[in-house]
Amino acid sequence: MPNMLFASQRSALADARQDRRVKPAMRVKSITGTTISQCLLQAKIELGSDAVILSKRTVRKGGFFGLGAKNMIEVTFGVTDDTAQSDANAGYIQKLETQIATLSTSVQALIDSSGKRKGNDYPPVGAVEPDGMTGDLVSRRGRGKAAEAPSDPYAGLSRQLLEADIAAPLVRQLISEIPPGLTTATATSELRTLLSQKLLIANRVEIQPGGKLRVLAFVGTTGVGKTTTIAKLAAQYSLVERRKVGVITMDTQRIAAAQQLQTYGDILRVPVKIAHDKSEMVTQLSEFARQGMELVLLDTAGRSPNDMLPLSETADLFDGVGVVQKFLAVPATLSPRDMDNVVGRFYNTLAPDALILTKLDEATDSACFGKLLTMQAKYGIPLAYVTTGQKVPDDIAFPDSHAIAARILSTAIL
Ligand SMILES: Nc1nc2c(ncn2[C@@H]2O[C@H](COP(=O)(O)OP(=O)(O)OP(=O)(O)O)[C@@H](O)[C@H]2O)c(=O)[nH]1
Ligand SMILES: [Mg+2]
Incomplete structure (x- = not known):
């Protein structure tokens, strides 16, 4: 205020x-x-x-x-x-x-209706805003009325998008891309297609037999499901796809962290190594490469987005180690503001290659995908996986842009 x-x-x-x-x-x-x-x-x-x-x-x-x-x-x-x-x-x-x-609501409505606020006062979907901090793009539910111009021919659709926690400027952009004069059913179908095109989905991690070693590092805030996701992927790639998988944990901060991974490793028959610093990590990676591993999953300690020193320490681990792809785990349950803060801070410090939306099962409705779309419009990071529960190895899936677009437009509870 x-x-x-x-x-x-x-x-x-x-x-x-x-x-x-x-x-x-x-x-x-x-x-x-x-x-x-x-x-x-x-x-x-x-x-x-x-x-x-x-x-x-x-x-x-x-x-x-x-x-x-x-x-x-x-x-x-x-x-x-x-x-x-x-x-x-x-x-x-x-x-x-x-x-x-x-007053602010009336002023916003006035600005919208007088057309003073042009559609291009926010970055286009897929574009990257370098500051990465909370900005105009972060939507709040209830701002819907202000974002919805009185002359909006697709007011109902606008409302639905705002309800799905898509930021108001992005909603205006999406609606402006629907051709005018369509019936509600056709406009809805157009919008669904548009949403599926705007969603950024990462290429699947394909592990070729005998191919070059792939290294995936998992970063994020505390308790978001990094280690559990690693266990799920280790199971998927080693047991189902029969690839040679190794795990390295860099989380030496929590006493139980290495033990947690070791237990998974024992069950899945996947070797687990501990690295206390960057040079140990590089040594372990070379050793895994020598042993003919095809995929290494790298676990890290959870970091607060607001504590820049530990966060930059994690970023330093991968600096100059080109082979590592960084996956940022973000819980679907975060508020739009918190999600923007987390993604923005990690984006600025270690430039993640992909996102994992975790704990979908704990999110109340489809709004988490609206927040995701808003984040992608701002930071341009594709989504690699969604996780839907605690069960290893079942509760993980590749995202489907069409299904997500349909979810955004439905009011169904997940
Ligand atoms: N409901 C639900 N719980 C999950 C999911 N993924 C992980 N969890 C649970 O979340 C808790 C934390 O999971 P971890 O994998 O240890 O999280 P982490 O990010 O490694 O945590 P730190 O290493 O402490 O930063 C555990 O109880 C998991 O079982 C999910 O998709 N849904
Ligand atoms: Mg962990």
């Missing part, structure tokens, strides 16, 4: 003053500048970020006997002095917040 409030909040201020619990202990100051943002900045410096705008007018300043005077903006700000009043002011603040929320 912005701290600076508009003059239209004066009625709320008046209401609040009538509320006997709120004492009108307010410091008032007028600030003159060439732009409103200049005045806001100055007010923030002088009065703090709780200052509210009480009034605004244009004044003539400077010049000599009226000659050469310039139009300036004079903004009058107010700020309550007594911080001890915060409890009493809670109701007042709540009123203002409600007004601001309503």
